[in-house]
Amino acid sequence: MSRLRLADQWPTLVVAAVAAAFGAMLLQVTGLLGAAIRADDATGSSDTAMLILAITAWVFIVIAVYVGAIVTSNTVATVVAGRTRTIALLRLVGASAGSQRAAIAREGLVVGTAGAVAGVLIGSFAAWGMGAWAVRADVIPETAYDWANPWVAPPAVVVALTTWLAAWVGSRRVLAVRPAEALGGANESSREELHARKGRNVAAVTLTVTGLALLVIGVLAGLVTPLGVFIGLIGGVLSFTGIVLGAHLVMPPVLRAVGRLLGRSPSARLAAENAVRHPERSSRMTIGLVIGVTLVTMFAVAMESYRVLLLEAVADRPELVAGIEAMVDATVAVFSVLIGFSALIAAIGLVNTLSLSVLQRTRELGLLRALGFERRQVRAMVVAEAAALTAAATIVGIVLGVGYGWAGAQSMLGSVSGEPMLIAPVMPWPVLGLVAAAAVVLTVVASLAPARRAARVSPVEALAVG
Incomplete structure (x- = not known):
């Protein structure tokens, strides 16, 4: 990956990592809240409380994935738009549009995977810290909870695939780049x-x-x-x-x-x-x-x-x-x-x-x-x-x-x-x-x-x- 491409991909890497951390924190904290509610005498026997928490968790999981997808797509699209002149120069020396689009998509998958893995680790650690603080502050009671939660993997997979898909979709404009555009700057649609x-x-x-x-x-x-x-x-x-x-x-x-x-x-x-x-x-x-x-x-x-x-x-x-x-x-x-x-x-x-x-x-x-x-x-x-x-x-x-x-x-x-x-x-x-x-x-x-x-x-x- 060239120095230009590495510099371009930092924003995508940061967004992928934060989105994955968001999803991991969400699932870990929701699990901890569920355990605390089940252990509470007032709310633990309430099927309605548990149903509402479960529904809320799934709603927020969808929201987490959706936010990450939209922001990642916008970031990748901006990066691709700014690389128009470089792509045109490569076309001018013989590179095909298909090879350029495939290269951008591969970058998205690699960067998305790296960001997702880092995000899951950061999010799980942050959730543990948040849980410890909540117990010390008497926000929730001390509750037994297994932090090795396998459900934190799906957000990471979705973030990686979303970043790859966003790179592939955003790179569609590569097909419309003409070698002559190497002589000008990147242009946005009017x-x-x-x-x-x-x-x-x-x-x-x-x-x-x-x-x-x-x-x-x-x-x-x-x-x-x-x-x-x-x-x-x-x-x-x-x-x-x-x-x-x-x-x-x-x-x-x-x-x-x-x-x-x-x-x-x-x-x-x-x-x-x-x-x-x-x-x-x-x-x-x-x-x-x-x-x-x-x-x-x-x-x-x-x-x-x-x-x-x-x-x-x-x-x-x-x-x-x-x-x-x-x-x-x-x-x-x-x-x-x-x-x-x-x-x-x-x-x-x-x-x-x-x-x-x-x-x-x-x-x-x-x-x-x-x-x-x-x-x-x-x-x-x-x-x-x-x-x-x-x-x-x-x-x-x-x-x-x-x-x-x-x-x-x-x-x-x-x-x-x-x-x-x-x-x-x-x-x-x-x-x-x-x-x-x-x-x-x-x-x-x-x-x-x-x-x-x-x-x-x-x-x-x-x-x-x-």
Whole structure:
């Protein structure tokens, strides 16, 4: 593997490792929670509590795999997009498109496997540490649990295969690279080209509408049985997949509205235009963060709604209230850390894609310097662009998270009292404030290295790259 390829694959390796660690932690912690609940006198005899925990575990396993798949796909697609010129040079000296695509796919499998193995080890160790802390802090009682859990292997296998598949799918554009492109830079699809992809757009709308319909059915089914959450889960995955496929249609209007708030300075206006000029690039950069914010908000709304529904169900049995409260508090404490991991995956995705985007725009940045932009203006433009992307992703993620969180809790616990029970979404305002604050921090962190790199580009480099 060349030095260029090794440098390109570091973001993919990090994402694969974090995704696998997320899955391993999830399974280990869920197993520990299950053992603690079975050992508790108040909740251990409750079949409903065990059923809800089992359902929650499988729901989060699907979410963990899904988050890793989306972020990995976006990272690999960004790497492949940035390697267009190198691929064209290899085509120019006789390499075939098929051999280049196979090489990229092999890289994905090797990197995905390495990241998955490392992630399982890191995730299992972190789960052990989290369990030890929870026992010392009296969050959960000391419980016998076998940490050699064979179920941590499936997330690792899925992450490795997902990274390989993402590399294979992302490398499709290799087939369209012409040797003549060795003379130019990598180009993203324009708005017109993306809108012309009728098949993709129709698929996005179909998946979104179908998923939303299944979410409604899941909520209605949840008024009868907690198994309605599985219908809602399928609906959530389908609808969000549709949103991901159609991100180039969803995100530009939000980015354009946010861009108006950046101000009228040249740096701010260019940042706003950059965010919408290449919808494919912008959607890749924002959709990972949308997933992270959606998950955090969804979990917070779901757990608060979950608490309200459970407490209403046992209101006439005061002896169970304390046990239910303790179980919910323990679940919230543990899963909050796990959800924080998913947000970390999303943050890594944003930092990676923004950094790679700056590397791919050397000619554009050099031309701006040649036209009179000062270094501070280039830095301000990159920071403003990161702010627009982060703000747009946060807004979309909060809206989606509230809807998905309420639907998840309602479809799981709408029948927990024995009678149909429908409540309004419970808004966790402190969590939403924390999400907004985290978005500000992420904007600063994500833009530091790219802004410095962009400011170092000289006007001469525009000619060298062109």
